[in-house]
Amino acid sequence: MRGTKLKYGAMGAIACAAIGAGLAFTAPAAAEVSEETAFVFNTLLFLIGGFLVMLMAAGFAMLEVGFVRTKHAAAICLKNIALYAIAGVMFYLVGYQVMYGGETAFFGMPAVWAPSELTGDAEIDLSTGYASASDWFFQMVFVATTASIVSGAVAERVKIGPFFLFVVVLTAAIYPIQGSWEWGGGWLDAEFGFSDFAGSTLVHSTGGWAALAGAILLGARSGRFGPNASPMQPSSLPLATLGTFLLWFGWFGFNGASQLALGSAADAVAISQVFANTNMAAAGGVVTAYVLSLILGRGKANLAYCLNGALAGLVSITAEPLTPTIMDAILIGAVGAVIATFGAKLLELVRIDDVVGAIPVHLFAGIWGTMAVPLTNSDASFYGQAVGVGAIGAFVFTASFAVWLILKMTVGIRLSPDEEIVGGDLSELGHAAGSIFASPEGKDPVPAH
Template identity: 65%
Template sequence: MTFKKTLFTGGLIAGLAATAAFAQDATAPAADAAAAAAEAAPAAAGGVSPETAYILNTLLFLIGGFLVMWMAAGFAMLEAGLVRSKNVSMQCLKNIALYAIAGLMYWIVGYSLMYTGVDGGYIGTFAPYAFDPVGGNALDTGYSTASDWFFQMVFVATAASIVSGTLAERIKLWPFLLFTVLLTGFIYPIAGSWKWGGGWLNEMGFQDFAGSTLVHSVGGWAALAGALLLGARKGRFPKEGAPTAMPGSSIPLATLGTFILWLGWFGFNGASQLAMGTINDVSDVSRIFANTNLAAAGGVVAALILLQVIYKRVDVTMVLNGALAGLVSITAEPLTPSPLAAILIGAVGGVIVVFAVPMLDKLKIDDVVGAIPVHLLAGIWGTIAVPLTNSGASFSVQLIGIVAYGVFTFVVSLVVWGILKATIGIRVSEEEEALGLDRTEVGVEAYPEFAVGRA
């Protein structure tokens, strides 16, 4: 995986290192101080020596990776809060299972498909990924290969989590997990190779810094394909009248999940700088953190105001999704926007949520947690918005990338869901849905003391 930035800056820091070496021991002979400065200068060519840059870059991947891994907990809590009480255990089970499957599949085949031997093409190689030997290093790459694999792996788990929330409360466990195997092992890695693996879209100049399209829209397209074939929850869209509201089990849990996701996003976007061995890189990571936070805040405030204006009251679930939509929107380019531009980009994401949720209701597409507006539609918006602040991107190439990812992911997902539906079935029975998947699919109820007919 190539760096977005070089690991070395230049002579100014080398000069500062020479000054520091002299100041370190003012009583030393001038010759000794000069020798110390000469020794320090090469190491300071980019602020630190190659060995130190290797350590810092690896640390960035590891810290960013475990922050993104923490997003798995955020998705689990968000979904647990937004589904009904009788389906909470199922969502928790799906989220821990999909994370484990993603980790295995991305080692078995996913990483190599995405990054090994793509060379401007459409796909990498079919092989497990090999880490550095014990005690070994990869100074030629500038970071530990295992740290890079871990950082990339947690991204694919994020894509799978998006599908989980949309299809909640009516999908069978094992068909969902089988789809997760194919999504994390093949669909996502092949799509990711086109840009991040140095494939054909990368050659065209397509820009997607941390994955508004590569991660979020890919997950959104897969979720949409599943939702269309799975159908809506029983009673969600009556033949006449407005859609039936099905309130979730716990707004506090959903809010906690949102804050966890917001926190994890600093690793998602910040560590996508891919380097921390120079002053420039550390400054850029800091700027990415700030823009990421501003965009989320913009999404929240935009949703708040718009909901009050349109509905004369504020739906907390839409505000939560406004924050997430702001985060998704800035993910395609969190570095180059000014603070005001970051706020506006995130605010548009919040607006998308407010208008897209009722639009899906009109289309009778049942998206339990609002993942399609947040991840698919806001992801598309964020990718289109890149040229507004990044002069290296073009609207035409961005649109080509959006369409390519959309067609590939939606069509392949539709085929996979269709095969699963025709063979083992993907939907529980009406009776099982009415009883709740905790009792019928999992066997462990999240809130047994509140279950109907229980003491």
């Protein structure tokens, strides 16, 4: 469903079939929109969806800043804004061509829009169904999301420079290669009917596998586990809550615009259903995580569980947000929250340090959401889904582990013990999160005239 090479007319027909039994829509001939109108609406969908997903970059940043200790807050902000920029540049230079065909270009300026779109409006080729640059923008923000997932899991001990080098490889090669297997019309799509509507596996589990490899090779934060373990208080749970709300909001673009068309009434109905299911899966995740936290906390609720419960619900529904009923979506999100909650406990048991819970939320819940697709979509099979999950997991984890290992053996990937004690803000940036504009004496700076 997510392959961008489909024409909007075909996608509208698919949406009609997927809306559900008992609902029929027959548009009178006079109500059919023109090719140009459909082109405009489809393009608008990509652009709106794209900037909503871009807002998720802010959500990841605030979530991560809220969960880390204060002495790492500024470093986290730098990581998040820079990884978004790096992802865009690398996806333009290399990744998009790898994922959707065409020659890669390490040097030069590959075009991502049709030649006709460089001329006047009257000469634009409308047969593609949307402006090519709008499609590229929408695809680009997805790869940035994958990189953001990795950032949270390895926070507080990874060096910024080596992390950026990993992001270069992830966004230029690892993500596009596995993405081409499904959304690029590759072997998973053609031979096994693997279905991942908006990326429970292709985006979220991919980020989770890459994060798991990094977390294993980095090791845990000093003092996180063992007999001398000390509590590591998050800097600001209100900021983490704001980040969760931003992610929840941006997810409507993530899933809704993955319908890839808004040129017909059928597409409009489908997108509406995707919005409703996306929202309610998150709601199911929050309620379930709240109840679980009460049980595990002996009557005391845990806000962090609830925040990750919302995200786990969103990740779970992402593989198929169109075909479930609203009750199905609530249950899918609820199961995702259970998996993420106990997945975090499992990581603690095996002493894998994941600061924000990215691996349980994005990897574990992503696998669940992908495997749940056949429960509501008869066009998918459990075998095909399992092949996709296994193949992508094996490739991404192996490739990511190799890249992290090479970086570890060459430039090093972890802060020194002293740097970790001081914190990433002072050791790598030279300033704390709130003091960059303060004078050395702590007084307010004198405004320039």
